[in-house]
Amino acid sequence: MGGSHVVGAHAGHALEESPYRIPSKKLVMWLFIMSDAVTFAALLFAYGYLRNATPGWPRPFHFSPTVINAMIMTFVLVTSGFTMLIAMRAANLGNKAGALRWTFITAVAGIIFALLHIREWIGLIGEGLRLFQNPWGSGLFGAAFFTITGLHLSHVVGGVIALAVVAIGYQRGRYDAGHIEIWGLYWHFVDIVWMFVVPFVYLLNIAH
């Protein structure tokens, strides 16, 4: 009798409604996004702390090439967010070819963004920017700049790889529309982080 009560209790527990009515994989992605948002926020706060406390903080960025490059990168990343949305919609409607096409277009946009970012880095390194020294002022600038933009770039590269893997898996029937949506969430998060990196790391440091 006691045994059947336990079994009943377990069955009831298993059928308990999820408080958020959200699939577990999607909930895990949201939890990751929350923790990653705090990581990026901590880096941006640390950057703000250093910038505020350091007289003569370098302002090395000129309209050409840095600001123009940042504009193009922003356009590419925001556009990739929209193409990811179309991919998610196609996957949800069961349009496998469309979902695959738009997911790969998003991944290609991510690759373009990464290449532009690396070109930007090479240009700045060519001007003398290093992790702990630069020709413009506080040596902390390089460490802060490369840490924040580098972490974001690594997220973009990781996202491109994940999108490619999920798209191929979706085509082969290993993954479903839910997986496309979950990685779409990640991609939009990367997009959102860039919306804060551009003004604080680039636009507030334009040489006048």
Next chain:
Amino acid sequence: MNTAGHNRDEMSKDLSGSVAKNFVIYVCMLIIAGLQFVVAYQHIDSSQMFLRMFLLAIVEAGLAVMFFMHMGAERRNFFVTVAIGLVFVLSMMNMIWSDSFRLLRFQVLK
């Protein structure tokens, strides 16, 4: 209907919404991003520039979260859980600023 199925239906409704509406959101986000570049070339002091850029970034991120990440279609208690957790942690981080100004004063006094 099971939990996952119910959520799937809610997501379907939102994801099957018109592309036109999402295109409008996308254009709005591009305009806001463009405004940040305009603000960068305004002749205003750094604190005002920071404030304007920050507000624009918040609006842009809000649009992305609500429409592109479909937070608007999730249950309200999920939104509240995420929002309260993040806002609390990010608010607590602001305690660093007083020390940042203290360091700045030390360097000016040298």
